[in-house]
Amino acid sequence: MLQAMPSSSTHERPSVAYQGSPKEAWAALAPLIAGQPTYRIGRWIGDRFQYPRPQNPPRISVALPERPAAVVVHGVDGSVATVCLDLDTSKAARAVVDQDAVRLGRLLAECGLRWVEDFSPSGGRHLYVPLVERMDGAVVRELVEAMTLLAPSLDPGPHQNVSDGCIRVPGSVHKSGGHQVLLTPLAAAYDVLRRRNPAAAVDRLLTALTPELHRTRELKARNAKMANRAMQMPATASDPLSGSESTLRRVARTGLYDTARYKGPSEARMAVLNHFAACGWTLEQVQRELAGQFPGLAALYGSQARQERLLHREWARACAWIQKPATPQRGAKHAFINNTSLPEPTGGGGISSSKAAVHQLVNDVENVLYAVLDHRLKDRGREGLGLRLLLRAILGYMRTMETDVLDVGCRTLATALGKHHVTIARLLPVLVTASDGILVKVAEGRRRTADVYLVQLPAAYRELARELSWRRGKIHGIRPVFRGLGDPAALVYEAIERGRHAPTGAEIIRSTGLSRSAVETALADMAALDMIARQDRSWRVNPAVGLLDLARRLGVMEEVSAQISRHRRERAAWHAWLDRHLVPDLAEYEVHDVEVDEYWLPPSPDDPGLAHRIWYAA
Structure with a gap:
């Protein structure tokens, strides 16, 4: 009796177990993988190798086709009997393909799914998950x-075309010579395809991929909206960063680079490392992400031994390269050394309170915010929701930077809230009026300096602030993950995270001032992402889920990076305009480098200096 393998190793070679001859693999497995009992013969059409639809497609038999052949993935009704995962070396380097096979295999095994795996002479991998x-x-x-x-x-090509999606199966001839070779032993592969995966295991896979499914839906909705806008206004150019990926990020992710721009892998990986260093990353963070979201950078080293030998040396060179700023003119005020450096304060703040006094002030203003201002602002509708989050962002800035003077521009606050800077410019004067003297404007912005605001505690609220006990935890504006989940979800999560006890749904509605439908929607979305869990009738935060990692899976960190890059370009353009009209020559250190098109936030949520770098980057 055949014993089913719980999972398939991606590192087994044909000599370890009997994978069968190409003819045996085709005869045994092709009918079980195909969505229809037919196959297609491949041929070169121009410069592409394709599998055109024949008028009378040949039926699958035990005879192995002499030419490259692929089976159709979908049935005549568009349904799928076997999920086919095609890991292609045209999409990423071969080392990345091998790592992706291990990563996907681990995910399938955790969900209780079994699969069959093969590899091609070009280095690609195929994973077949029967249903x-x-x-x-x-x-x-x-x-x-x-x-x-x-x-x-x-x-994803084989499953993106219902009528023509096809894939080469084990045993079939490859276009460059050779055959698709099984990694899974033939007997085990036959057993997996005969005793297929139940629907419950597929449901577990869908649950595990909830963040990625949410992200793909958001991307499709955004692309459809942009397409409609382009049809209505064909002459308007869209933002190139709105739905695209920067060149260096793609190199770090896939290991593929433009040979016309970089002579070899050494130059390509140095460009990536220089950018990491300029964005404030550490060597430990880079090493951790080599096996995480950027396996392509590791693939550029060729081998693990080469990586261990060269990484420290090249990282030192990258750090030394970014520490060579142009010498500014003596006495000149500037905001940037280069367009990825930490910005200096724009000025305007005079004497500031001590650090201990600032932290006590933040705690007191938080008490007033939760006790009075939240309930007063909730009646303003959407504008009130923006004002509540803006005040939270200001308090978060005070706590992080340990100052009671707010002298940063609207774009910095816009980055912290995930809003447009025009929205922040509209809300700030309203917040000055609605805060009852807590936020006071003390100086007008001029040229490069921003408006200056002072945060204080009016005498009318001092007694109230002293009587209330401080809440645990830190106050935030909009953490990156809530850019994708929405502002109501941020307030609901805060009510659960900073509540004095685990609140029920009714208590969350009362404390946040949101509608029942908004709270229930936010709770359902966060529960689906495993951010929160319900115990009895109360809700609790799941501490095992990292919000930054979840934001990266939702694709929000790319939006943060794009917004920071866009703000840097806008600031550079504004500074250049000022210099053209106020200063004869543009200083060298203020020239915007068009080669640097994105800012990458360091990935570690445990880094104590991460909050400072986020504010500096903004």
């Missing part, structure tokens, strides 16, 4: 597209 119940083609397409966010080498 007991056929799935709708649209659902499988969404599932595979979500998995591409975890594996950069995964090509």
Whole structure:
């Protein structure tokens, strides 16, 4: 009796177990993988190798086709019997393909799924996940597209075309010579395809991919909106960063680079390391992400031994390179050394309170915010929601920077809240009036300096602030993950996280001042992402889920980086305009480098200096 393997190793070679001859693999497995009992013959059409649809497609038999052949993935009704994951070396370097195969295999095994794996002479991998119940083609397409966010080498093409999606199966001839070779032993592969995966295991996979599924839906909705806007206004150019990926990020993720721009992998990886160093990363963070979200950078080293030998040396060179700023003119005020350096304060703040006094002031203003201002501002609708979050962002800035003087521009606060800077410019004067003297404007912004605000505690609120006990935890504006989940979710999460006890749904509605439907929607979305959990009738935060890691899986960190880069370009353009009209020559250290098109936030949530760098980057 055949014993089913719980999972397939991606590192087994044909000599370890009997994988069968190409003819045996084709005869045994092709009918079980195919969505229809037919196959297609491949041929070169121009400069591409394709599998055109024949008028009378040949039926699958025990005879191995002499030419490259691929089976159709979808059935005649568009349903899918086997999910086919195509890891292609045209999408990423071969080392990245191998790592993606391990990563996807680990994910499938954790969800209780079994699969069959093969490899091609070009270095690609195929993973076949058979299903007991056929799935709708649209659902499988969404599932595979979500998995591409975890594996950069995964090509979703076979499941994106219902009529022509096809894939080479084990044993078939490869276009460059050779055959698709099984990694899973033939007997085990046959057993997996005969005793297919139940629907419950597929449901667990969908649950594990909830952040990626949410991200793909958001991207599709955004692209559709931009397409409609482009049709209505064809002459308007869209923002190139709104839906694209920077060149250096793609190199770090896939290991593929432009040979016309970089002579070899050494130059490509030095460009990535220089950018990491300029964005404030540490060597430990880089080493951790080599096996995380940027496996392509590790692939550029070729081998682990080469990486261990060169990484420290090249990182030192990158750090030395970014520490060579142009010498500014003596006595000149400037905001940037280069366009990725930490900005200096724009000025305007005079004498500041002590650090201990600032922390006590923040605690007192928090008490007033929760006891009075929140309930007063909630009646203003959407504007009130923006004002509440803006005041939280200001208090978070005070706590992080240990100052009671707010002398940063609207773009800095816009980055902290995930809003447009025009929205912040509109809300700030309203908040000055609505805060009853807590936020006071003390100086007008001029040229490069921003408006200066002072945060204080009016005498009318001092007794109230002293009587109330301080709340645990830190106050935030909009943490990156809530850019994707929405402002109501940020307030609901804060009510659970900073509550004096685990609140019920009714208590969350009363404390946040949000509608029942908004609170229930936010709770359902966060529970689906495993951010919170319900125990009896109360809600609690799941401490095992890292919000920064979840934000990265949702794709929000790319939006943060794009916003920071856009703000840097806008500031550089404004400074250049000022210099053209006020100063004869533009200083060298203020020239914007068009080669640097993105700012990457350090990934570690445990880094104590991360909050400072986020504010500096903004």
